[in-house]
Amino acid sequence: MNLKVWCAALICGVSVSAICAADLPFDKIVNAASHPQEWLTYWGDYHATRYRDLNQIDDANVDRLRLQWIFQTGVPGAFETVPLVLDGIMYFTANNSSAYAIDARSGRELWRFQYTIPKDARPCCGTLNRGLAMIGSRLFMATPDAHLVAIDSRNGRLLWDSEIIPANGIYGASMAPLAFKDKVVVGVAGGEKGNRGLIDAYDAATGKRAWRFWTIPAKGEPGNETWGGDSWKHGGAPTWMTGTYDPELNTVYWGVGNPGPDLYGDVRPGDNLYSDSVVALDGDTGKLKWHFQFTPHDVYDWDAAETPMLLDLPWNGKPRKLLVQANRNAFFYVLDRVTGEFLMAKPFARQTWAKDIDSKGRPVKNPGVEPSAEGTRVCPQSAGAANWMAPSYSPATGLFYFNVREGCDVYYSSPPVYEEGKGFWGSIFRGETGERQWGRVTALDPLTAKTKWTYKLYQAPWAGTLATSGNLLFAGDEDGYLMAFNAKTGELLWKINTGNRLATSPITFELDGKQYIAMPSGSVLLAFALPDEVVAGKKK
Amino acid sequence: MRIIILVALLVPPLAAAQTASDSLTKGRALFRSNCAFCHGATATGGRGPNLLGQLSHGDRDEDIQGVIRHGIPGTGMPKFRFAPDELRSLVDYIQSLRKGKPAPPPPAGDxxxxxxxxxxxxxxxxxxxxxxxxxxxxxxxxxxxxxxxxxxxxxxxxxxxxIPDDFQGVTVVTAGGHRYTGVRINEDTFTLQLRTADQQFHSFDKTRLKQLVVDKTSLMxxxxxxxxxxxxxxxxxxxxxxxxxxxxxxxxxxxxx
The missing domain is CATH 1.10.760.10 (Cytochrome c-like domain)
Structure with missing residues (x-):
């Protein structure tokens, strides 16, 4: 029975719910906040607030959450996906380029798609995948060998397959793409392999490339002078995480990764634009509108791949379109996203590298913090005080929530030789012996960067957060706990050991009047909800 | 035989341009960032053994390469994944340190x-x-x-x-006033598992403990x-x-x- 027939049969049935492969118009994503029962993009919406106005599960009943179903992918390896939910169907990926559609009520599989990496392809950076983008009836997935593929959401059939760039051991892609209007935007990984970063847009219907933005300007282009000699050719600046999008400004915001070689900067004198920057690109043409560089001439591997969250808040009393980012370099930044103007940067974690951030947003470095042959201890660690794990923002509390990593590294440096397909690091970093790294779930006021509450975690986390109007903040940790906090106070209200380190972020959705929380852990996807009697009691 | 010849042809030629001193510089950098941590900056030992003098697993280049690639079971020596040229440079550097250094006398004593x-x-x-x-x-x-x-x-x-991290001592006092000291087998944000000197496991909910102290001194x-x-x-x-x-x-x- 094909899905269409099944769908019709279900609608004809009496007490069964309709389950139809759906169509996702652009407008619906633009107005994602009005559809809190769905989860429509990697971030839930275009602005990456990861906030849902769903409050069936709240601070008074969250401790009654119960497991509803488990979906076993059977796929070993990192499971870092964020599922999309539309009209009762959940779409997600797992390691090794598999994609799934499952019934979000029951956890039962509807179809499965497997992308096969050609035998002669040479992916740069492993096989993990962080999820799908959707628009219309198409789903989009990036692949380890740097392709972008479109899948028919109705049956999991491959629609088109476009090579972004030959992988050649230096390129790959793992992020969920970003889809808007008639385009799909995607970036690449491989900043440790001496590649040259890019952001591409493809026609959603045909897979034909619409535009490309190189994150390192070529000879003769503005910005190339920030790379000494030919260093720009292998300077990295990858684009390995999903960007955000402002439909009103038709602007794409994308975090750019580290320059290479990571820890040895002498071979690339200059600021190394647009590494460690956020770039604002015209959605139709890919033309650069503005850029802001967080860490000029980085020698610590501090990618700016962290979420460029878009907030509309009063700044000094006036409504303003802002872009905020908790950067890997331990500073929280606020920019004007129309102009790129720097507004504020404040440290949110232990850091020893910068004395100050000046009025233009440029860091003033402390002396003696360069990586060296003997090793130099610097905080934060190379993995950063924040990283790609998703933060969230609740308009109900006015707070920005994120997982902080507290740690320091000893950074070693030595001149590397570029060889295609090999690591281009310039030596290594290493945790200081006897100095444990740890973490914090943190709520801060994005207008002042002042911490409102913080909850200490035993290990530095690699999982993100989710805020809801039930006055809840969900977060994951490195020991496998999915936790719920009172969003206002930071009081821990619920936790469960999921049995595996958590390396992505929880989502929420609502179906048939029931709110769910879903979280990937290990190789399984877990779905939680309240018992029926609690739901019924709440509705009274 | 034919297969062997074919394999030999597929092995890429050595990077002839790399000079001996380049290789030593590279080896030194690799040693400092990967090995000195345990074997000391001058390879005279630390947590790990002295690399000058006699080596328990052989002192030929291939012996040392084997130890680096495969690790030594039951010790802190892990397996390293170096590229072949890096491994060569690293071993060259270790051998250059060893050259002319007399083996330390075997430990005196009975x-x-x-x-x-x-x-x-x-x-x-x-x-x-x-x-x-x-x-x-x-x-x-x-x-x-x-x-x-x-x-x-x-x-x-x-x-x-x-104190090796695997043998960190932790002392807890329970709500009931019982005191336990043991090796930390596992700890997370909410729980702690100890092994006490009687070789028994104990599990604790950290939120219910009166006290949890990570011992500054060794259990020994x-x-x-x-x-x-x-x-x-x-x-x-x-x-x-x-x-x-x-x-x-x-x-x-x-x-x-």
Whole structure:
């Protein structure tokens, strides 16, 4: 029975719910906040607030959450996906380029798609995948060998397959793409392999490339002078995480990764634009509108791949379109996203590298913090005080929530030789012996960067957060706990050991009047909800 | 035969342009960032053994390469994934340090007498050699291969100088006032699992504890010995190079660049 027939049969049935492969118009994503029962993009919406106005599960009943179903992918390896939910169907990926559609009520599989990496392809950076983008009836997935593929959401059939760039051991892609209007935007990984970063847009219907933005300007282009000699050719600046999008400004915001070689900067004198920057690109043409560089001439591997969250808040009393980012370099930044103007940067974690951030947003470095042959201890660690794990923002509390990593590294440096397909690091970093790294779930006021509450975690986390109007903040940790906090106070209200380190972020959705929380852990996807009697009691 | 020739042809030619001194510079950088951590900046030993003088696993280039690539089971020496040219540079550098350096004299002292001291001081109440003794403290089955002589000496006289993370002591006081001290087997944000000296596991909800202290000192007390007894004990410990399961007891190095 094909899905269409099944769908019709279900609608004809009496007490069964309709389950139809759906169509996702652009407008619906633009107005994602009005559809809190769905989860429509990697971030839930275009602005990456990861906030849902769903409050069936709240601070008074969250401790009654119960497991509803488990979906076993059977796929070993990192499971870092964020599922999309539309009209009762959940779409997600797992390691090794598999994609799934499952019934979000029951956890039962509807179809499965497997992308096969050609035998002669040479992916740069492993096989993990962080999820799908959707628009219309198409789903989009990036692949380890740097392709972008479109899948028919109705049956999991491959629609088109476009090579972004030959992988050649230096390129790959793992992020969920970003889809808007008639385009799909995607970036690449491989900043440790001496590649040259890019952001591409493809026609959603045909897979034909619409535009490309190189994150390192070529000879003769503005910005190339920030790379000494030919260093720009292998300077990295990858684009390995999903960007955000402002439909009103038709602007794409994308975090750019580290320059290479990571820890040895002498071979690339200059600021190394647009590494460690956020770039604002015209959605139709890919033309650069503005850029802001967080860490000029980085020698610590501090990618700016962290979420460029878009907030509309009063700044000094006036409504303003802002872009905020908790950067890997331990500073929280606020920019004007129309102009790129720097507004504020404040440290949110232990850091020893910068004395100050000046009025233009440029860091003033402390002396003696360069990586060296003997090793130099610097905080934060190379993995950063924040990283790609998703933060969230609740308009109900006015707070920005994120997982902080507290740690320091000893950074070693030595001149590397570029060889295609090999690591281009310039030596290594290493945790200081006897100095444990740890973490914090943190709520801060994005207008002042002042911490409102913080909850200490035993290990530095690699999982993100989710805020809801039930006055809840969900977060994951490195020991496998999915936790719920009172969003206002930071009081821990619920936790469960999921049995595996958590390396992505929880989502929420609502179906048939029931709110769910879903979280990937290990190789399984877990779905939680309240018992029926609690739901019924709440509705009274 | 044909297959062998074909394989030989597929092996890429050595990078002829790389000079010997370039290779040593590269090897030195790799040593400092990957090896000095345990073997000391000058390879004279630290947590790990002295690399000058006689090496327990052979001193030919291929022996050293093998140790780096495969690790040494039952010791702290992990497996490293270096590219072939990096591995060559690293071994060249180690050999350059070793050149002309005399082997340190074998530890003076009487092994048999040391074994008696080990037995009479109740060491097996916490340590295991082979399958004999307690699993509370670190196994000493291969400690002679795993640690330098100086490190062993320090471990006997001042065990708190370097506490391996796997044997961190933790003391808790429960709501009921019971006190437990043991080796931290696992800890997370909410729970703690200890192994106490009687080799029993204990599980705690951290939120319900009155107190949780990560001990600053080692669970092993410092020992005072006369010169001869100390030498004999160290000679015995240095001689412990027993077998372990090579397939299960080697880990991969992390953070290798």
């Amino acid at each position: 092994k048999a007498a040391g074994a008696k001291i080990y037995a009479t001081h109740g060491c097996s109440g916490c340590h295991e050699i082979g399958n004999e003794g307690s699993v509370f403290g670190p196994s000493l089955t291969r400690v002679g291969a795993a640690r330098s002589y100086d490190y062993l000496k320090q471990s006997v006289l001042d065990p708190s100088a370097d 007390p410092p020992y005072r010995f006369g010169d001869d007894d100390l030498k004999n004990l160290l000679a015995y410990l240095s001689s412990l190079r027993g077998p372990v399961n090579a397939n299960t007891d080697t880990r991969h190095a992390t953070e290798v660049r």
